[in-house]
Amino acid sequence: MVAGGVQYGWALQLSLLTPYVQTLGLSHTMSSLMWLCGPLAGFIVQPCVGLYSDKCRSNLGRRRPFIIAGCLLICVAVVIIGFSSDIGYALGDTKEDCSVYHGARWKAALTFVGGFWVLDFANNAVQGPARALMADLSGRFGCNAANAIFATWMAIGNILGYSSGSTGEWHNWFPFLRTRACCDACANLKGAFLAAVIFLLISMTVTIILAKEVPLRSTPGKGEDQAAKFLDIFKSMKNLPPGMPTVLLITSLTWLSWFPFILFDTDWMGREVFHGDPKGTQAQIDAFDRGVRSGAFGLLLNAIVLCVGSFLVTPLCQKLTPRIVWVMSNFMVCVAMIATTIISEWSLDKYHGGRDSPFIGPDGNVKAVALFVFAALGFPMAVLFSVPFAVTASLAANQGGGQGLCTGVLNISIVIPQIVVALGAGPWDKVFDKGNTPAFALAAAIAFLSGVLGLFMLPKLSKSDFKSVGVGGGH
Structure with a gap:
């Protein structure tokens, strides 16, 4: 289920963030560079987190500590992204109302990009252990059944995320989201991402409570074997x-x-x-x-x-x-x-x-x-x-x-x-x-x-x- 929560935010990220960062002043050319974090995270974070989770000896189990830490980091990153305009305003961007000023807001843009990179790295930190947890618990049902369940939750997260991103009513449902630095489009993004935080926390809680893991016992030499596999x-x-x-x-x-x-x-x-x-x-x-x-x-x-x-x-x-x-x-x-x-x-x-x-x-x-x-x-x-x-x-x-x-x-x-x-x-x-x-x-x-x-x-x-x-x- 936590895969659905992560995918909810990922769907919003895919659909809304490239257009939104351009309203803060980043050019269309530069906005594509922001997405470098995705492949870098997939190349570095997933293998490393996967290897460390394989040998984790926490009382919570091997996978759940990484899922919890990654989800909490996602929540922090999402809040930073949603409130980037307000943070930039507080740090000294223009004091004009957003309905009047349409120029660059560089402090907000830098805050946004920083939150975006943290979000992508955190997404990858959760997805690897979550897939591994499904494989760990698949038992007699097999990995194919586990993968089908995992894919179903990801599809649910996609559908909910794109539905949330396609509506333009968040600023009407929650008018307090609109500020001098954050007009209707920004308030809509803020509302959609706050909803993603709530759904992710619920999904994470269900997964952590119901996915019973047996803590890993110490095995001499296991770390060296795993490191060798990574280099292999x-x-x-x-x-x-x-x-x-x-x-x-x-x-x-x-x-x-x-x-x-x-x-x-x-x-x-x-x-x-x-x-x-x-x-x-x-x-x-x-x-x-x-x-x-x-x-x-x-x-x-x-x-x-x-x-x-x-x-x-x-x-x-x-x-x-x-x-x-x-x-x-x-x-x-x-x-x-x-x-x-x-x-x-x-x-x-x-x-x-x-x-x-x-x-x-x-x-x-x-x-x-x-x-x-x-x-x-x-x-x-x-x-x-x-x-x-x-x-x-x-x-x-x-x-x-x-x-x-x-x-x-x-x-x-x-x-x-x-x-x-x-x-x-x-x-x-x-x-x-x-x-x-x-x-x-x-x-x-x-x-x-x-x-x-x-x-x-x-x-x-x-x-x-x-x-x-x-x-x-x-x-």
Whole structure:
């Protein structure tokens, strides 16, 4: 259940924070650099926390101390993010009312980025031990059943988080959230994140009370063995099973095609579909806020399709083979990314309103098609979160073991493209001065390339091999 609490905040983070930090003065180019913390946290925090939790001898058990500490750290980070405008105001940012002043607020922006990084590291500190706890307690039901339960809670957290982010009523429900430094959009974000804190604390309490762990007894030499295993991840490239290098290549290309959309999806809705600007006139700012909330609703639809699609991935892989399903999903991403560029141009043709217009917004048909793209991407996302891991497990099983090492190396192939996109997406968009469209167009080309290469290079696993491994969704 704690996975659902963490995912609630993660959904808000994905849908709201890239657009919001731009209202504090951070440029569109610089906002992508903020996301470097995600891959760094996945590369450093999860393996380290996982190893330390393996040998933790607390009376609470191996996993629960890390879950408690990580959840409390998430709560602190969320409060810092939600109140970053107020903190910046107290530290000496402009004293003008936020309804009048739309310039940069650098102290608030620095506070926000600091809280954002803490939040991402804390998220990773909880998710690793939580997954391990599910495996520890799975018993006779097996890891597949545990993974399905874990994925279900993550889907619930996604749905609740995107629902919370898509509503614009938090400032009306709790008017005290609005201050001189924090107007309606800021108050909505603050309310959504405070709700996330409450849900996370409830989820954590249920997990800690009901998940009974047996404390680990002292085992001489265990720490050295675990440290050696961690180093083995970086030494194991030369011992990978046949076909694994290709899986790593296609995984990297797949994530390279996905991450621009994951990073800028709601920002794209605010800018290209709703024609808003977080630093423009009041009408443009309002349009941008409406677009971001509409994008959060699109992510809600995406999460629902992802949840349903995760149950369809295994039957499809058993019928068509994992290679075909993976390739098919990459071509779907290619089509979707091409669609975003077409929608951007179509929206510009249908655009009504001007810089001094009291209302700026999209054509209804354009908005509907954009939301359909969000929803349709739910199925290839279900493939993204499951098939590469299942193929890796199957290759390792055919080799006679080494699943942990192969999965560790696979995680590196996911982290590297995220770093590349975080460093390059903003500058790439700035070169063409076209908002988010250049990054999405490049993503379409990479998705097509990964589909073609995957069709000819991915290992041809038999259906029986895959059936014995199974898959599960999740983020």
